[in-house]
Amino acid sequence: MFEPFTLKDIAKALGLSTSTVSRALRDTHEISPETKKLVLDYAQKINYRPNPIALSLKERRSKSIGVSLSEVANQYFAQVVNGIESIAYDRGYHVIITQTHEFYEREKVNIQHLASRSVDGLLVSLSAETTDTSYLQNLHQRGLPMVFFDRVTDQINTHQIIANNEKGSFEATEYLINQGCRRIAHLTSSDHLSISVERLNGYKQALAKHNLPFNEAYIKYCEHGGMFQQETEVAIKELMNLKEKPDGIFVASDRLSIGALAVFKELKIKVPQEMVIAGFCNSDVLDLMCPTLTSVRQPAFEMGQIATDMLLNLIESKYPVHDFEKKILDTSLWVRNS
Amino acid sequence: MFEPFTLKDIAKALGLSTSTVSRALRDTHEISPETKKLVLDYAQKINYRPNPIALSLKERRSKSIGVSLSEVANQYFAQVVNGIESIAYDRGYHVIITQTHEFYEREKVNIQHLASRSVDGLLVSLSAETTDTSYLQNLHQRGLPMVFFDRVTDQINTHQIIANNEKGSFEATEYLINQGCRRIAHLTSSDHLSISVERLNGYKQALAKHNLPFNEAYIKYCEHGGMFQQETEVAIKELMNLKEKPDGIFVASDRLSIGALAVFKELKIKVPQEMVIAGFCNSDVLDLMCPTLTSVRQPAFEMGQIATDMLLNLIESKYPVHDFEKKILDTSLWVRNS
DNA sequence: AATTATTGTGCAATCGTTCCCGGCACAACC
DNA sequence: GGTTGTGCCGGGAACGATTGCACAATAATT
Secondary structure (H helix, E strand, O other), X not given: OOOOXXXXXXXXXXXXXXXXXXXXXXXXXXXXXXXXXHHHHHHHHHOOOOOXXXXXXXXXXXXXXXXXXXXXXXXXXXHHHHHHHHHHHHOOOEEEEEEOOOOHHHHHHHHHHHXXXXXXXXXXXXXXXXXXXXXXXXXXXXXXXXEEEOOOOOOOOOOEEEEOHHHHHHHHHHHHHHOOOOOEEEEEOOOOOHHHHHHHHHHHHHHHHOOOOOOHHHEEEOOOOOOOHHHHHHHHHHHHOOOOOOOEEEEOOHHHHHHHHHHHHHOOOOOOOOOEEEEEOOOHHHHHHOOOEEEEEOOHHHHHHHHHHHHHHHHHOOOOOOOOOEEEEOOXXXXXXX | OOOOOOHHHHHHHHOOOHHHXXXXXXXXXXXXXXXXXXXXXXXXXXXXXXXXXXXXXXXXXXXXXXXEEOOOOOHHHHHHHHHHHHHHHHOOOEEEEEEOOOXXXXXXXXXXXXXXXOOOEEEEOOOOOOOOOHHHXXXXXXXXXXXXXXXXXXXXXXXXXXXXXXXXXXXXXXXXXXXXXXXXXXXXXXXXXXXXXHHHHHHHHHHHHOOOOXXXXXXXXXXXXXXXXXXXXXXXXHHHOOOOOOOEEEEOOHHHHHHHHHHHHHOOOOOOOOOEEEEEOOXXXXXHHOOOEEEXXXXXXXXXXXXHHHHHHHHHOOOOOOOOOEEEEOOEEEOOXX
16 A cells, blocks of 8 residues: 655654644744754655645645646647646646546536535636536636636636637638638637637628628538537538539638548548638647648647636635636737648 | 535534534435435535545545656547546546656656655656656555556566557568668667667567668667657758668657658658658548558557556555556558558 | 743644444333 | 343544644743
8 A cells, every 4th residue: 555654654753743743844943953854854764745635625725726628639728738737837736637528518527526626726618519607607606716718708707818819810811812712611610619709700800801792601610629520521511512612711720620631632622722721720730741721820838828827816816806807819820832 | 715515514504413414425324314315405405525635635545546648749648648538537536647748857746746645546658758767666666556558667567558569660660661661760769768669679670571781870769759859850860861861761659750751841852752651650630641651550549548447456456466467459550652 | 049031842623524432212122 | 120222323533734822941031
């Protein structure tokens, strides 16, 4: 059995009380230098570490934060996680990552598990399936600090951090227009996600600016964000079966971009000759391998950092916070059409 | 403040003792049906959840396992994590993922943090930098269950699960030979990783079988597994500056494959006309985008599942386990040379 | 020399839960 | 009627760490 050393072990070994040992290890000025040295040396020798669980119980906080996101295999989220860890780590917090794989049920179970006292706060990016956030509202009402990133909700009054999805989408769509595309489709995730709404808006604005008609038939939603390749396949095939086939497509995420490229390949549709693609994408690999995909890059690492900083400030705030912020970070357009 | 309900709250509300409430919620046969119903109903009403931290302290286990790997942005590891979660989740365990980014110091800090009583066991894939495993040996000696996967060490006597790296490498190298390559280079991670040794062996065996000479100059190690693109760049450029340039290259990992492709692109070396590539790769994207990369696929998801199953069995075993297993799973060769 | 500070240390309560032990009723037995 | 049994419940210790309070011994003060 794995039994780490405790204060009691040290106390017994040195013939002291646990309180003396405890104080020797921190208070320092209440304890005689000799005793202090004795304790510190011994603790060093046996490599003593305070039991974080006992501390959590006592302090009523766990010094850990929970993260809920769709999947770490997604480059965007992997980069966000790195940002989260970089800050949490520095400030002495553990990070517990949970994946929803875009399922509402999974998200709910994960978050409730995290919340039942094992984390001090939550970083949440909603799943594609989620429409009911009442369980989150419940936790928030009861005082669990949370910050939303990427896929946010206005039903809960707290900090939010997102990319400038409208502007990013506008630029990507305008790029397609400038490339000569006139029938631009939009492949996106489920329609109740905040990012989908915002990205659709940017797309519409670009069309409007250039006097192009908005065609509902060109908008294709994937309820599970392309988690099932079949979703993407059906969507693309429907687009390609239209009388007026699109000549460009604005894709709303990493996963959908990958999925769409796969379908175009299968259909032997040449990119970018027959179809120009632009989309949100943070994948280095895709970027490297596909020189024809103009991409909207989100500052993922930075988003993770800022979200974590906001959350930890909420957690460590001595007074209840009522003033919440919605932070919007600019994207950048990486034009690739060689 | 976020203050979940406790047993005491229920006891006070119903005029009972905490012990009675506790028993009503589990023991069940020592408590009268009426009291039981009363308690259960009330607990349901306020959505009571036992405090996992208090439980952990009492039970001296946390029902969570720690994972140490290089980075989740790597598709192989992302798939392993999914496998780990699928099993841990079913058996009621939390999963805490930590990333080393191939740094020894980071690995050590992460694992010691996990070990200081907050996890019941460890799943470890060593970082590229790690040579000294004494801190792990220390934990293992003191009884912390651990299972190694992918990058293992024989210095600690416990379960291991790996892919059949030798066979996979042999097949990939032989594939290159069959494609007509005669000067086959090998780009790999740091030389002290178990996978590097095994993969080099498979490579050598294939050369030997086909009576090709082994040339030390064709072997290039990247001490940080290609975490810094510069490593890969230097390695490839050195290879291409040799008098007898290689005509094929066997690459040992996802990240190195991506890195290498980027360098070949930069150098305007055509793949596969001037350079045939084969390598270990679990990236769907790379696979999709690069139709010329023949890849050795590892059963990553399954590896995660098996490792977790082994670990949980160790953790839950009533008797000390001395009989350890080294499980080797077959890889599969995905030939792509269109 | 007696009183008051000062210093160093131990006791005990606390966090939320479980579980051993013991106690109170009431019924059944000799 | 006294003993034993049984069903139901409360008291209290334990898990490991921190911390207010008490108290001893020594030093400083009048």
